[in-house]
Amino acid sequence: MFNQYPIGKFTVKENIQKEDIKGWIHDIGDAPKQLADAVEDLTKEQLATPYREGGWKLSQVVHHLADSHINAYTRVKLGLTEQEPTIKAYDEVAWSNLPDNELPIEVSLQLFSALHKRLHKVLNSLNEKDLKRTINHPENGEVTIEQLIATYAWHGKHHVAHIMTLRNQKGW
Template sequence: MNDLELLKYPVGRFEMPTKISSEDVQDYIRILGNIPGELIKTVENFDNEKFDTQYRENGWTVQQVITHVVDAHSRAYVMFKRGLEENKIIIKPHNEKKLTDFGDIQNSAIQAVLQAIYSVHESWVLDLKSLSEQELNLTFFYPDAGRQMSLPEFLAIFAWHSKHHFAHIKGLKDRMGW
C-alpha cells in the first residue's frame, strides 16, 4: 500500500465479510457506541486552525470529515429505522461530495456537530441492543451497494466507516504532534 493509499484508507478498504456472526454484530454495536467519545476526546483541544486542516493533501478538512460523519450516520440511522419498519425498502442515494461543499459545513459550530454524532450513535446503539434475531435479518435495497442488504451487513459498513474517518483525524493529529 503506498503512502497516499494509506492516508486515504488508514484502516484498509472496506471488504464485506462473507459471514457475519452475532459476535460480529455485537462488535459493530460496540464500535458505533465508542466512536463518538473517542472522536470528541481526540479533537477536544483543537482550535479553528486545526479543524480547518486537511487530513491529507487534496482531502477534506477535519471539520468536513466530522460533518460528513454526522451527515452519513444520521442518514444511516434513518435508513436503519426505516428498514425495521418495512422489510425490503429502497433507500435513495446521496451525494456526499456535494454535501461537504455547502456553506453550513464550513461555518457550523463544531461542538454541535460532535454532539449530533454522539446523539445519533447513542440512539442507534440503544435501538440495536433491543433488536430480536428476526429484526436483525430484515433487508433493504441499498443503492450504494447496488443490492439488497441485511442489517448486519449495513452495520459492518458503518462500523468500518466510523473507524475509517476516526483514523483520518487521529492519524493527522499523530502526524502533526497535536
C-alpha cells in the same frame, strides 16, 4: 502522505457471527467518544487542515460523520419498519459544501452523539430476524441490517483514524 484508508477498505464479511455484531454495536456506541477525543483541543487552523492531500478538512470530516450517520439511522429504521425499502443515496461531497458545514464542530459532535445514543438503543434490541432484514441501496443493491451495522462501525473508525493519523504526523 498517508493511506486514504488507514484501517483498510471496508469489505463485507462472510459468515457474520453474533460476536461480530456485538463488537460492531459496541464500536457504534463508542464512536462519539472516539470522535470527540480525536478532535479535542484542536485549533481552528488545525481543524481547517485537510487530513490528506485532496481530502476534506478535519472540520468537514466531523460534519460528514454527522451527515452520514443521519442516513445510517434512517436506513436502519426504514429497514426495520418497511418491507425491503429502497433507500435514497446522497451526494456526500455536495452535502459537505452546504453552509451548515461552516458551523462549529461542536454542533455536529452533539448531533453525532445523540444519533448514536438512539441508534445504539435500537441496535441492542435486534433479534436474528431483524438482523437479516434488508434495504435496497440504489448503488449497492440488497444490504442486510447486520451489513449496515458493520459498515457504519467501520465508517466511524475510518474517519477517526484519518484525524488521528494527521494528528500523529503533525505532532498535535
